[in-house]
Amino acid sequence: LPTPLKLDNLRVVLVSTRNSLNIGAAARALSNFGIHKLRVVNPYEKAFREAKSAVGGAKVLADAEEFTSIADAVADCNLVVGTTAVRHRELQHPIMRLEAGSRLIRKTSGNVALLFGSEKFGLSNDDLSHCNWLIRIPTSDENISMTLGQAVAVCLYELIRNGRAPVQKEKLKLASSEEMERITTTLLDVLHASGFLKRRQVSDADNRIRRVVRRLAWPERDATVWTGMLRQILWKLRKGGPPEG
Amino acid sequence: LPTPLKLDNLRVVLVSTRNSLNIGAAARALSNFGIHKLRVVNPYEKAFREAKSAVGGAKVLADAEEFTSIADAVADCNLVVGTTAVRHRELQHPIMRLEAGSRLIRKTSGNVALLFGSEKFGLSNDDLSHCNWLIRIPTSDENISMTLGQAVAVCLYELIRNGRAPVQKEKLKLASSEEMERITTTLLDVLHASGFLKRRQVSDADNRIRRVVRRLAWPERDATVWTGMLRQILWKLRKGGPPEG
Numbered sequence: 100l101p102t103p104l105k106l107d108n109l110r111v112v113l114v115s116t117r118n119s120l121n122i123g124a125a126a127r128a129l130s131n132f133g134i135h136k137l138r139v140v141n142p143y144e145k146a147f148r149e150a151k152s153a154v155g156g157a158k159v160l161a162d163a164e165e166f167t168s169i170a171d172a173v174a175d176c177n178l179v180v181g182t183t184a185v186r187h188r189e190l191q192h193p194i195m196r197l198e199a200g201s202r203l204i205r206k207t208s209g210n211v212a213l214l215f216g217s218e219k220f221g222l223s224n225d226d227l228s229h230c231n232w233l234i235r236i237p238t239s240d241e242n243i244s245m246t247l248g249q250a251v252a253v254c255l256y257e258l259i260r261n262g263r264a265p266v267q268k269e270k271l272k273l274a275s276s277e278e279m280e281r282i283t284t285t286l287l288d289v290l291h292a293s294g295f296l297k298r299r300q301v302s303d304a305d306n307r308i309r310r311v312v313r314r315l316a317w318p319e320r321d322a323t324v325w326t327g328m329l330r331q332i333l334w335k336l337r338k339g340g341p342p343e344g
Numbered sequence: 345l346p347t348p349l350k351l352d353n354l355r356v357v358l359v360s361t362r363n364s365l366n367i368g369a370a371a372r373a374l375s376n377f378g379i380h381k382l383r384v385v386n387p388y389e390k391a392f393r394e395a396k397s398a399v400g401g402a403k404v405l406a407d408a409e410e411f412t413s414i415a416d417a418v419a420d421c422n423l424v425v426g427t428t429a430v431r432h433r434e435l436q437h438p439i440m441r442l443e444a445g446s447r448l449i450r451k452t453s454g455n456v457a458l459l460f461g462s463e464k465f466g467l468s469n470d471d472l473s474h475c476n477w478l479i480r481i482p483t484s485d486e487n488i489s490m491t492l493g494q495a496v497a498v499c500l501y502e503l504i505r506n507g508r509a510p511v512q513k514e515k516l517k518l519a520s521s522e523e524m525e526r527i528t529t530t531l532l533d534v535l536h537a538s539g540f541l542k543r544r545q546v547s548d549a550d551n552r553i554r555r556v557v558r559r560l561a562w563p564e565r566d567a568t569v570w571t572g573m574l575r576q577i578l579w580k581l582r583k584g585g586p587p588e589g
Contacts, residue, residue, distance in 0.1 A: 128494060133484030157487070174522040177564070192555070196509040209520070228554040229521065231561075237504065239378030242402070245497065249373060252494035253501045259482065262507065264441040275454070276474065277419040309473040310437070316476075319422075 104205045104258065110136040111251065112172050114226050115217040117142075119149035124248025125215070126150070126159040132255040137163040138172045138212075169214070169229045177209030181222050181230035182254065184244040193232040200234035201257045213254060218247050278322040283312045285329040292336040349450045349503065355381040356496065357417050359471050360462040362387075364394035369493025370460070371395070371404040377500040382408040383417045383457075414459070414474045422454030426467050426475035427499065429489045438477040445479035446502045458499060463492055523567040528557045530574040537581040 111129055116122050116139065129137055137159050139147060151160050166172035173179045180200060181192070195203070204211050214230060216222035227233070236245060236253055245253070274282075287308055290296040296304050317325070356374055361367050361384065374382055382404050384392060396405050411417035418424045425445060426437070440448070449456050459475060461467035472478070481490060481498055490498070519527075532553055535541040541549050562570070 124491060124494065127487070127491065130487040131481075131483045131490050131494075133486060170521065170525050174520070174525075176521050177518045179521055179558075192559070196506070198505055198507055198509040207518075209518070212521075224548070225551055228551040228558065231518070231558055236376075236501070237506065237509070238376045241378060242372070242375040245376050246369060246372065246493070248491070249369065249376075249494055249497040252490065252498050256481070256498045256501065257505070260443055260502070261441070261482065262443055264443040264482075273422045273452075273454075273476070275419070276415065276421050276424055276457075280415050280419075303469070306470055306473040313424075313473065313476055314437070 104207065104211065106132075106134050106259070107136070108210045109134055109258065110138055110173070110176060110210060110212045111255070112138045112140060112169070112212050112214045113142065113247075114140045114169065114214055114222060115142065115220075116215075116247065117146055117218055118247075119146040119153065121218055121247040122146060122150035123153050123160070124246070125251040126157070126163070128248060128252035128255055129159045130157060131252065132259050134255060135159060135162065138166060139163055140166045140169055140172045169226055173212040173214075173229060175210050176212040178204065178207045178211045179214065179230045180204060180211065181214045181227050181233045182216070182250065183221055183227075183233050183235055184238065185221070186235065186243075192227060192230060195232065195234050197234050197236050197254060197257050200232070201254075204258060215247060215251060274317040274319045274322040278319070278326075279312060279317055282317065282322065282325050282329065283309050285326055285333060286312065289329055289333050289336065292333060349452065349456065351377075351379050351504070352381070353455045354379055354503070355383055355418070355421060355455060355457045356500075357383045357385060357414070357457050357459045358387065358492070359385045359414065359459055359467060360387065360465075361460075361492065362391055362463055363492075364391040364398065366463055366492040367391060367395035368398050368405070369491070370496040371402070371408065373493060373497035373500055374404045375402060376497065377504050379500060380404060380407065383411060384408055385411045385414055385417045414471055418457040418459075418474060420455050421457040423449065423452045424457045424459065424475045425449060426459045426472050426478045427461070427495065428466055428472075428478050428480055429483065430466070431480065431488075437472060437475060440477065440479050442479050442481050442499060442502050445477070446499075449503060460492060460496060519562040519564045519567040523564070523571075524557060524562055527562065527567065527570050527574065528554050530571055530578060531557065534574055534578050534581065537578060 111134065113122065113125055122142065126137055129135065147165065183194065186194065214222060214226065216226060236250060238245060287305055290308065356370065356379065358367060358370055367387065371382055374380065392410065428439065431439065459467060459471065461471060481495060483490060532550060535553065
């Protein structure tokens with residue numbers, strides 16, 4: 100099995116970013132996913148200064164390194180991967196979907212640079228000439244271009260995700276929320292009528308009961324049976340009198 | 345094999361969102377990933393109006409539906425999943441990592457609502473009482489909380505991603521960019537000295553050559569050999585005179 104990518108081996112390189120909010124959003128995505136090496140190449144000076152001084156800009160931005168050329172920014176990297184929204188940028192580079200590209204990146208030993216271009220123009224052909232290959236996020240044809248901060252977040256998530264995260268067993272084929280809400284409100288009526296809930300004693304008692312109901316996986320076909328039972332109980336409770344039989 | 349989630353069966357529900365830019369960013373993520381059903385519950389009215397009128401707000405926002413309660417917003421859903429950054433919100437609900445939760449969501453037949461809380465407070469206990477279970481994005485402990493737009497983008501990406509996207513074979517264990525750049529500049533000198541490139545004839549010839557070099561997977565151990573060969577050739581070209589032998 101290949102050694103998984105060490106997060107410290109990843110460098111996120113922002114090229115010619117224009118907007119301080121976007122630099123900040125990218126930095127936040129790094130810190131969300133535990134990645135610390137942010138590099139900026141020829142940012143608009145004002146945007147970079149503003150981003151650095153923003154509240155909550157935090158450690159990733161304070162430690163960000165500035166370069167005047169891509170060659171310098173990726174000099175210590177063994178693999179340089181560009182990001183693009185375009186599908187076939189004249190086919191000068193191999194382009195892979197993010198899912199596949201991430202598998203290759205994770206298998207790489209040594210340092211990896213992940214390049215993001217400017218908000219408006221993406222990576223130029225000049226920028227791309229420094230890349231070994233490109234990845235694209237599998238966006239829909241109706242709107243292929245993501246914001247910088249969202250694109251960085253999605254790429255980093257894909258790199259750190261763990262496909263083997265365990266799933267708890269849950270039964271599906273559930274009743275609709277409308278049916279569950281009907282069960283909940285009828286049950287609440289019953290609980291009040293029976294004295295189990297004292298009227299208005301605990302203000303969030305309704306929510307506690309709603310959670311109790313929601314934690315059960317109510318099969319769709321049983322929902323009306325439950326509602327019927329509860330309604331009968333409620334009717335009997337409200338009618339009053341001694342129990343029958 | 346389970347039927348994969350139909351994108352039309354997914355409803356993204358924003359609860360009590362305060363900021364128009366965040367509503368816009370969430371809407372953009374929907375359109376990036378081909379999802380069309382955006383619902384908002386009790387948004388700050390001004391924020392929702394501003395978001396709807398924003399340039400590029402586009403179809404998803406124009407079609408967004410507004411509700412005054414979560415119960416109404418999820419009434420047609422068979423599964424309601426909340427999102428949270430918190431790990432153990434008093435353990436009232438099962439919480440799963442996004443990777444695992446997405447597998448369950450994809451297996452669900454019927455409609456699925458994915459709930460996102462306000463930027464500042466997330467989903468309240470009241471909001472959460474409508475959920476069957478919760479997912480959390482596997483963020484780093486150093487900064488667990490993502491921006492709304494980035495969180496929506498990452499969740500939707502995970503739902504649409506295709507883990508079987510094909511990988512092109514690439515040999516890894518590559519030379520560093522510094523070594524590849526040394527090969528590139530030496531080769532360029534050789535090409536100029538040899539007359540293959542006429543000086544300054546094509547302004548982006550250097551980039552074309554750099555791409556040609558980068559498209560090869562240069563094994564690290566061969567880099568110095570190549571540089572040595574090219575330097576010898578360059579020396580000979582510059583020395584001039586008839587070929588030896």
